[in-house]
Amino acid sequence: xxxxxxxxxxxxxxxxxxxxxxxxxxxxxxxxxxxxxxxxxxxxxxxxxxxxxxxxxxxxxxxxxxxxxxxxxxxxxxxxxxxxxxxxxxxxxxxxxxxxxxxxxxxxxxxxxxxxxxxxxxxxxxxxxxxxxxxxxxxxxxxxxxxxxxxxxxxxxxxxxxxxxxxxxxxxxxxxxxxxxxxxxxxxxxxxxxxxxxxxxxxxxxxxxxxxxxxxxxxxxxxxxxxxxxxxxxxxxxxxxxxxxxxxxxxxxxxxxxxxxxxxxxxxxxxxxxxxxxxxxxxxxxxxxxxxxxxxxxxxxxxxxxxxxxxxxxxxxxxxxxxxxxxxxxxxxxxxxxxxxxxxxxxxxxxxxxxxxxxxxxxxxxxxxxxxxxxxxxxxxxxxxxxxxxxxxxxxxxxxxxxxxxxxxxxxxxxxxxxxxxxxxx
Amino acid sequence: xxxxxxxxxxxxxxxxxxxxxxxxxxxxxxxxxxxxxxxxxxxxxxxxxxxxxxxxxxxxxxxxxxxxxxxxxxxxxxxxxxxxxxxxxxxxxxxxxxxxxxxxxxxxxxxxxxxxxxxxxxxxxxxxxxxxxxxxxxxxxxxxxxxxxxxxxxxxxxxxxxxxxxxxxxxxxxxxxxxxxxxxxxxxxxxxxxxxxxxxxxxxxxxxxxxxxxxxxxxxxxxxxxxxxxxxxxxxxxxxxxxxxxxxxxxxxxxxxxxxxxxxxxxxxxxxxxxxxxxxxxxxxxxxxxxxxxxxxxxxxxxxxxxxxxxxxxxxxxxxxxxxxxxxxxxxxxxxxxxxxxxxxxxxxxxxxxxxxxxxxxxxxxxxxxxxxxxxxxxxxxxxxxxxxxxxxxxxxxxxxxxxxxxxxxxxxxxxxxxxxxxxx
Ligand SMILES: Cc1cc2nc3c(=O)[nH]c(=O)nc-3n(C[C@H](O)[C@H](O)[C@H](O)COP(=O)(O)OP(=O)(O)OC[C@H]3O[C@@H](n4cnc5c(N)ncnc54)[C@H](O)[C@@H]3O)c2cc1C
Numbered sequence: 001x002x003x004x005x006x007x008x009x010x011x012x013x014x015x016x017x018x019x020x021x022x023x024x025x026x027x028x029x030x031x032x033x034x035x036x037x038x039x040x041x042x043x044x045x046x047x048x049x050x051x052x053x054x055x056x057x058x059x060x061x062x063x064x065x066x067x068x069x070x071x072x073x074x075x076x077x078x079x080x081x082x083x084x085x086x087x088x089x090x091x092x093x094x095x096x097x098x099x100x101x102x103x104x105x106x107x108x109x110x111x112x113x114x115x116x117x118x119x120x121x122x123x124x125x126x127x128x129x130x131x132x133x134x135x136x137x138x139x140x141x142x143x144x145x146x147x148x149x150x151x152x153x154x155x156x157x158x159x160x161x162x163x164x165x166x167x168x169x170x171x172x173x174x175x176x177x178x179x180x181x182x183x184x185x186x187x188x189x190x191x192x193x194x195x196x197x198x199x200x201x202x203x204x205x206x207x208x209x210x211x212x213x214x215x216x217x218x219x220x221x222x223x224x225x226x227x228x229x230x231x232x233x234x235x236x237x238x239x240x241x242x243x244x245x246x247x248x249x250x251x252x253x254x255x256x257x258x259x260x261x262x263x264x265x266x267x268x269x270x271x272x273x274x275x276x277x278x279x280x281x282x283x284x285x286x287x288x289x290x291x292x293x294x295x296x297x298x299x300x301x302x303x304x305x306x307x308x309x310x311x312x313x314x315x316x317x318x319x320x321x322x323x324x325x326x327x328x329x330x331x332x333x334x335x336x337x338x339x340x341x342x343x344x345x346x347x348x349x350x351x352x353x354x355x356x357x358x359x360x361x362x363x364x365x366x367x368x369x370x371x372x373x374x375x376x377x378x379x380x381x382x383x384x385x386x387x388x389x390x391x392x393x394x395x396x397x398x399x400x401x402x403x404x405x406x407x408x409x410x411x412x413x414x415x416x417x418x419x420x421x422x423x424x425x426x
Numbered sequence: 427x428x429x430x431x432x433x434x435x436x437x438x439x440x441x442x443x444x445x446x447x448x449x450x451x452x453x454x455x456x457x458x459x460x461x462x463x464x465x466x467x468x469x470x471x472x473x474x475x476x477x478x479x480x481x482x483x484x485x486x487x488x489x490x491x492x493x494x495x496x497x498x499x500x501x502x503x504x505x506x507x508x509x510x511x512x513x514x515x516x517x518x519x520x521x522x523x524x525x526x527x528x529x530x531x532x533x534x535x536x537x538x539x540x541x542x543x544x545x546x547x548x549x550x551x552x553x554x555x556x557x558x559x560x561x562x563x564x565x566x567x568x569x570x571x572x573x574x575x576x577x578x579x580x581x582x583x584x585x586x587x588x589x590x591x592x593x594x595x596x597x598x599x600x601x602x603x604x605x606x607x608x609x610x611x612x613x614x615x616x617x618x619x620x621x622x623x624x625x626x627x628x629x630x631x632x633x634x635x636x637x638x639x640x641x642x643x644x645x646x647x648x649x650x651x652x653x654x655x656x657x658x659x660x661x662x663x664x665x666x667x668x669x670x671x672x673x674x675x676x677x678x679x680x681x682x683x684x685x686x687x688x689x690x691x692x693x694x695x696x697x698x699x700x701x702x703x704x705x706x707x708x709x710x711x712x713x714x715x716x717x718x719x720x721x722x723x724x725x726x727x728x729x730x731x732x733x734x735x736x737x738x739x740x741x742x743x744x745x746x747x748x749x750x751x752x753x754x755x756x757x758x759x760x761x762x763x764x765x766x767x768x769x770x771x772x773x774x775x776x777x778x779x780x781x782x783x784x785x786x787x788x789x790x791x792x793x794x795x796x797x798x799x800x801x802x803x804x805x806x807x808x809x810x811x812x813x814x815x816x817x818x819x820x821x822x823x824x825x826x827x828x829x830x831x832x833x834x835x836x837x838x839x840x841x842x843x844x845x846x847x848x849x850x851x
């Protein structure tokens with residue numbers, strides 16, 4: 001008897017999405033992760049395809065329409081296993097999921113927002129919180145970018161200058177302020193701490209007083225993405241009311257507040273659906289017998305605890321997430337099951353000579369090879385275990401930096417696997 | 427794959443030592459963004475800065491670089507959320523030890539708070555008087571002035587009858603006491619002994635009900651309060667006494683079951699990873715130690731737990747203490763308690779209650795502790811439930827103090843659902 005229907009390993013965007021869907025479909029799910037995934041580090045939007053070809057300067061406007069062209073340049077990318085329909089369905093399902101749990105993600109698979117980044121570059125993304133989508137650069141507007149002296153690495157002048165120099169039709173001006181008390185004068189404040197401060201109405205009132213005199217003649221006002229955490233919707237509405245203009249958020253350096261909101265929404269949705277969660281729960285090893293995973297071992301405080309489930313989803317991320325390990329001798333391995341990998345054990349082949357090479361870095365494509373069901377396979381294409389599934393950044397050929405496909409891949413591969421597992425159970 | 431030890435194996439074994447996990451840090455700030463303390467006060471810049479980032483400036487031969495370390499509550503949320511295996515809390519505990527060793531004398535107050543056993547030994551025999559006196563406002567104000575223990579910090583009343591006293595005087599003499607082939611060792615900890623013997627009684631009743639004879643060997647304070655007040659030598663002394671007493675049972679395959687999640691965490695992990703007691707005996711004791719809910723849920727999963735529960739219609743808020751989460755085994759109390767027909771456990775979404783052992787008792791930290799716990803208190807109050815559940819004693823006291831809810835250990839609810847009379851032997 002298995003205690004769980006499915007155990008999901010990894011609490012990044014992939015693992016959380018899969019776990020949520022399965023728990024909501026009535027499965028008994030355990031989500032266990034060594035730590036939190038990349039959600040708090042990435043911008044908290046869902047990038048699906050941002051640049052095609054990868055070295056193009058023109059951000060993609062319609063990611064779905066560009067998919068074929070992307071796949072002809074990157075024939076091995078796991079998007080090939082999904083097809084347009086599943087890709088679109090996965091994105092829509094994700095949007096519905098998070099919007100049912102307190103967020104307000106806007107967008108559709110046939111459209112990219114073009115959002116300003118922390119350095120005033122253009123970030124093409126498919127689904128974005130309404131607060132960030134409000135900063136879309138595709139419509140001409142006069143914008144005021146507000147920053148705080150207390151928050152490092154967010155320079156409104158840099159953002160405004162860079163936006164203005166790209167002839168986007170956007171006219172940006174900058175305002176650098178001292179944050180109101182109790183933040184005023186602090187150094188080393190993190191975006192999360194500032195977001196907490198924004199939840200205080202008095203703080204906001206003072207801020208509105210400081211910004212309002214500078215906002216005459218502008219169409220909208222951009223702030224660093226620190227406009228509240230749990231109370232974000234109220235904070236945003238209150239600021240728009242106080243300033244009498246649309247307000248939007250621009251992502252900061254990590255930790256990302258929108259990423260944190262997304263993490264919390266998914267986590268809460270999962271727990272609400274009866275899911276069991278262990279953050280700090282590293283999986284040490286798994287045992288495969290007769291083509292099935294029969295047991296995985298959780299590293300508890302003093303011993304390995306065996307766990308069993310009908311199905312296991314491996315969502316442990318790539319090299320950064322810990323799903324792949326490497327060492328100085330050039331070895332690359334998947335630490336839990338020792339899965340066959342697409343990888344090279346000659347360290348000199350991990351990287352190209354140019355950091356920004358249009359081909360990307362080979363090492364970023366290393367990962368687990370899968371079949372159409374997302375079962376890990378060996379070099380001959382034979383599945384390693386029929387009840388083991390791999391999704392997200394741990395997959396081979398999933399390099400995300402050039403095409404900006406990381407989040408889309410996470411969400412849609414999680415969706416595809418969850419669909420399979422709930423359908424087969426019915 | 428070869429079985430020889432490679433340079434990488436050696437590198438990895440070094441990395442696994444707490445101090446060196448600093449090298450695994452990629453400065454992502456996930457820990458800082460989750461730090462309950464850094465989120466409510468400026469006095470603590472956050473685990474990343476004070477932990478892995480400062481670590482590289484910590485020369486064993488030189489003075490500690492950073493005093494703000496003292497504001498770390500030791501809750502361990504940082505270690506838990508770190509995706510790269512950095513032992514942030516453990517690193518900070520060690521650095522705090524060094525801070526006090528090299529730079530500042532440990533205040534009398536901290537020495538007292540670290541000695542829960544001494545408090546119990548002095549207070550318990552005079553419980554009626556001690557409790558009455560310590561409830562007097564002027565006494566608490568004086569204690570705050572003289573010692574720096576906050577006047578509002580939650581001190582539970584001493585129990586006149588200690589758990590050990592009851593165990594020896596009543597339980598062991600009882601003719602109904604179960605004798606069985608199946609035996610477990612019970613580690614009660616100071617709180618059960620001096621303040622809440624009812625938790626220990628409930629544990630015994632539940633274990634017996636499931637056919638286990640319970641052995642209560644010699645034991646002393648687990649040492650965690652000393653450890654978190656930077657008295658490593660004294661903590662190590664306690665640890666060694668416990669290991670020496672418990673290892674005899676561990677060697678015979680007995681499981682050691684505890685009702686205090688912080689005591690069991692010390693036995694499982696802190697002795698080895700913070701106090702550096704890395705002996706075979708320590709490892710054996712660690713391997714055999716179980717939180718009581720963990721133990722009972724394992725039984726249930728093996729189909730060996732009695733399920734003759736009386737139904738109980740209740741939705742009860744439950745807080746999972748930091749010291750329980752650090753066991754990295756999930757939250758067994760929830761699955762266990764939901765086996766009682768009609769019981770629905772409502773997991774409160776909060777990182778920490780703020781008390782963090784002895785942290786919230788200190789004058790300068792009391793308010794920080796209360797601020798940390800606020801989201802938790804609000805949820806408990808909003809639940810409208812007259813009772814709430816938590817596995818860890820100081821957290822129970824803190825939550826009870828802040829919300830007025832009656833606080834239970836999970837095993838107390840189980841005993842109730844089994845319909846057990848916990849005061850008998
Ligand atoms: C700094 C940064 C910025 C990014 N920016 C973008 C962007 O702008 N656009 C874009 O498209 N993509 C971006 N990405 C990539 C994108 O975020 C990821 O591709 C996607 O989130 C992958 O999610 P994941 O869940 O597969 O893996 P991860 O988020 O890496 O999660 C892996 C999870 O597995 C856990 N884990 C690993 N090993 C074990 C184990 N043995 N046992 C238990 N748990 C384990 C980890 O603790 C973690 O919880 C960025 C990534 C990073 C790191």
